[in-house]
Amino acid sequence: MSAVLIAEQTLNGLQYGMMLFLMAAGLTLVFGVMGLINLAHGALYMVGAFACAAVAAASGSFWLGLGASLAAAAAMGALIEVAIIRRLYARDHLDQVLATFALILVLSETTRWVFGSFPLYLSLPEVLSGTVTLPGGVVYPAFRLAIITIGFAVAGGLFWLIGRTRVGIRIRAGEADREMVAALGVDIARLYTFVFALGAGLAGLAGALVGTIQSVQVGMGEPVLILAFVVIVIGGIGSVRGALVGALLVGMTDTLGKAMLPQALTLVLEPAAARGVGAAAASMLIYIVMAGVLVWRPRGLFGARA
Amino acid sequence: MRRISTAIAVATLLASGAAGADGLKVGMITTLSGGGAGLGIDARDGFMLALKMAGPAAAGIEVVIDDDQQKPDVAVQLADKMIQSDKVDVLTGIIWSNLAMAVVPAAVAQDKFYLSLNAGPSALAGANCHPNYFNVAWQNDNLHEAAGAHANAAGYGKTFILAPNYPAGTDALSGFKRFYTGALSGEVYTQLGQTDYAPEIAQIRSSGADSVFFFLPGGMGIAFVKQYAESGVGIPLIGPAFSFSQDILGAVGAAALGVKNTAQWSKDLDNAANQAFVAGFQAEYGRLPSLYASQGFDTANLILSAMAKAEVTDQDAFRTALRAADFASTRGAFRFNTNHHPIQDIYVREVVEENGVITNRIVGVALTDRGDAYAEQCKM
Numbered sequence: 009m010s011a012v013l014i015a016e017q018t019l020n021g022l023q024y025g026m027m028l029f030l031m032a033a034g035l036t037l038v039f040g041v042m043g044l045i046n047l048a049h050g051a052l053y054m055v056g057a058f059a060c061a062a063v064a065a066a067s068g069s070f071w072l073g074l075g076a077s078l079a080a081a082a083a084m085g086a087l088i089e090v091a092i093i094r095r096l097y098a099r100d101h102l103d104q105v106l107a108t109f110a111l112i113l114v115l116s117e118t119t120r121w122v123f124g125s126f127p128l129y130l131s132l133p134e135v136l137s138g139t140v141t142l143p144g145g146v147v148y149p150a151f152r153l154a155i156i157t158i159g160f161a162v163a164g165g166l167f168w169l170i171g172r173t174r175v176g177i178r179i180r181a182g183e184a185d186r187e188m189v190a191a192l193g194v195d196i197a198r199l200y201t202f203v204f205a206l207g208a209g210l211a212g213l214a215g216a217l218v219g220t221i222q223s224v225q226v227g228m229g230e231p232v233l234i235l236a237f238v239v240i241v242i243g244g245i246g247s248v249r250g251a252l253v254g255a256l257l258v259g260m261t262d263t264l265g266k267a268m269l270p271q272a273l274t275l276v277l278e279p280a281a282a283r284g285v286g287a288a289a290a291s292m293l294i295y296i297v298m299a300g301v302l303v304w305r306p307r308g309l310f311g312a313r314a
Numbered sequence: 315m316r317r318i319s320t321a322i323a324v325a326t327l328l329a330s331g332a333a334g335a336d337g338l339k340v341g342m343i344t345t346l347s348g349g350g351a352g353l354g355i356d357a358r359d360g361f362m363l364a365l366k367m368a369g370p371a372a373a374g375i376e377v378v379i380d381d382d383q384q385k386p387d388v389a390v391q392l393a394d395k396m397i398q399s400d401k402v403d404v405l406t407g408i409i410w411s412n413l414a415m416a417v418v419p420a421a422v423a424q425d426k427f428y429l430s431l432n433a434g435p436s437a438l439a440g441a442n443c444h445p446n447y448f449n450v451a452w453q454n455d456n457l458h459e460a461a462g463a464h465a466n467a468a469g470y471g472k473t474f475i476l477a478p479n480y481p482a483g484t485d486a487l488s489g490f491k492r493f494y495t496g497a498l499s500g501e502v503y504t505q506l507g508q509t510d511y512a513p514e515i516a517q518i519r520s521s522g523a524d525s526v527f528f529f530l531p532g533g534m535g536i537a538f539v540k541q542y543a544e545s546g547v548g549i550p551l552i553g554p555a556f557s558f559s560q561d562i563l564g565a566v567g568a569a570a571l572g573v574k575n576t577a578q579w580s581k582d583l584d585n586a587a588n589q590a591f592v593a594g595f596q597a598e599y600g601r602l603p604s605l606y607a608s609q610g611f612d613t614a615n616l617i618l619s620a621m622a623k624a625e626v627t628d629q630d631a632f633r634t635a636l637r638a639a640d641f642a643s644t645r646g647a648f649r650f651n652t653n654h655h656p657i658q659d660i661y662v663r664e665v666v667e668e669n670g671v672i673t674n675r676i677v678g679v680a681l682t683d684r685g686d687a688y689a690e691q692c693k694m
Contacts, residue, residue, distance in 0.1 A: 010520060012520070013516060013517070013519075013520040016516040016519070016520075017513055017516050020512035020513050020516060023512065024510055024512070027510075116347070116348075117347070120347070120351070125346075125351040125352050125355050126352045126561050126562075126564065126565070127352065127533060127536055127561075127562060127564070127565035128564075128565060129564055129565050129566075129567050130565075131540070131567055131568075131569075132544060137544065138546065139544075139545065139546040147519070147546060149541075149544045149545055149546070151544060152512065152544075218509075221510075221537070221540055221541050221544060222509040222510065222533070222536070222537035222540070222541075223509065223533040223536035223537050223540075223562075223565055224565065225352075225533050225536075225565070226347070226348065226351065227347075227348040227351075228509075228533070231507055231509070263512070263513050266504075266513045266514075267513045267516070267517065270502070270503075279501075283501060283502070283503055284479070284503060287479045287502075287503040287504070287505070288479065291479075291505045
């Protein structure tokens with residue numbers, strides 16, 4: 009395996025990790041701050057992708073579509089929080105899982121009803137459609153580099169928001185002691201709506217970015233949701249830093265595993281068997297990593313102390 | 315195990331007195347929600363269109379339709395329900411091979427007919443074939459075999475091949491290799507449902523291949539073709555029609571233009587049945603039909619042709635009538651092989667733009683009168 013190929017696969021892992029981070033950041037915020045398991049996070053990702061595709065098709069501008077994906081998913085998030093989720097904070101996790109699972113079905117079928125059952129067209133903006141030759145001769149798609157950049161920018165923005173702003177202080181305080189924060193005169197209900205809408209907006213943005221290079225279709229959010237849960241469990245539930253590290257770990261493990269395991273196995277098995285076993289083993293790899301992390305640190309890499 | 319066999323015994327008892335005179339009840343289990351819904355909806359719409367176009371001839375047919383959500387366990391439950399409480403005579407509709415493997419053997423063992431309008435796993439075509447199982451679409455390997463033949467004809471000698479790791483995926487690659495005579499510059503199995511193909515595309519880039527054969531149905535194919543175009547690799551793609559059928563071409567867009575793909579059907583096939591079908595489909599649903607729709611349409615017409623000759627309660631006569639395949643197929647010449655799978659021509663299509671719509675057009679024939687590789691192992 010050549011150095012160029014290894015460099016390209018590493019970039020692929022980084023890009024995949026960043027995509028997972030955008031998804032997991034919102035999920036982990038909502039869980040950490042509000043104690044809510046939001047299965048509908050994947051559906052909000054889908055809402056973002058459909059909003060982007062619809063607006064981009066109508067206006068001809070990908071960037072308007074990208075803005076629309078953030079706005080539509082955040083608005084949908086705020087609406088869901090006020091109308092439904094707000095009633096669930098005091099309930100146990102099973103009720104939350106049931107209600108948010110119902111939301112997946114409602115949002116999916118509503119989307120199908122509005123947009124039809126066939127995948128939508130969403131293509132790259134002209135500026136980002138080519139490839140870029142990086143130092144060392146690695147040819148890499150410009151749009152994937154953009155996803156990596158956006159991922160780092162969002163991570164930076166979130167760290168700033170949570171660590172350096174007044175809203176961030178309230179979010180952290182609300183995470184630690186909800187009643188006390190409310191007693192100090194903070195409108196906790198509004199704060200929760202904001203956090204939920206923020207998480208939803210990030211999911212929507214991820215949906216639009218990913219939809220651009222994959223396919224915009226009903227049900228696109230659920231496979232990613234499972235990976236996002238793996239990421240936040242590895243990173244430690246509630247920790248944005250954990251989500252970033254966890255996402256990069258999962259992205260790298262999955263990509264490099266898929267690229268290298270089948271080849272590595274040809275050393276010990278015959279090629280046909282190595283391909284089958286390698287492909288199967290590579291798909292298990294991230295779960296093995298998750299199990300390993302949980303044995304070592306049961307609350308995840310950056311999980312809150314018990 | 316005992317509960318299952320009791321259930322089967324009860325079902326057979328109930329079934330024996332079920333179907334009334336002149337009537338026939340069809341149970342359609344297909345994918346109507348989730349990412350694979352486009353395929354099931356097209357197949358269903360094609361099927362229902364045939365019944366509508368048949369007019370009074372279809373009066374005796376009752377169709378029960380339900381959504382399998384692309385999940386084998388749901389499909390099995392639906393089949394049980396349709397056989398036991400709806401008392402259907404004929405089952406059809408399943409799109410995915412893994413679902414077909416879960417449903418078909420049990421259904422035919424309960425003396426129901428199963429007419430496959432899409433999935434054709436090799437396991438049901440060879441030694442485990444069944445007199446009550448008919449495949450109206452193709453054996454899974456067929457379109458891939460044609461792609462292999464096309465790769466030879468196009469002069470490719472270093473093809474990189476990839477498919478998802480599930481029964482139809484392994485069938486696809488073995489089908490391609492059966493006819494392809496060049497060397498393979500890489501062979502990769504991806505995960506079913508995978509949507510990011512950057513690692514595989516990086517491998518293709520470094521492999522030195524002169525062409526890429528891939529089988530990735532539904533959303534997987536959309537993602538792959540878009541990412542492949544974006545990567546700038548630029549080696550010619552070949553694939554079965556599933557990756558370039560009408561239901562996904564709109565989402566793939568211009569990235570697919572010029573790609574050669576193999577199919578047993580195309581909307582520009584020149585025969586009366588096909589012209590009526592394409593025009594009828596557009597008038598009824600306002601979109602171009604995909605090959606899944608044509609397969610649904612042909613399946614319904616096969617049932618109608620058998621109904622005109624025999625009562626479904628007389629299983630032997632009905633089976634003989636089905637085997638005759640005495641209907642006007644949208645594919646032109648169509649007949650059943652000894653294992654109840656089609657013998658038909660398989661064409662090479664090219665993705666083109668026609669009046670602003672991206673679609674396919676036939677550019678050649680890949681295989682003539684092709685049966686399948688498993689028919690000899692089938693003893694019935």
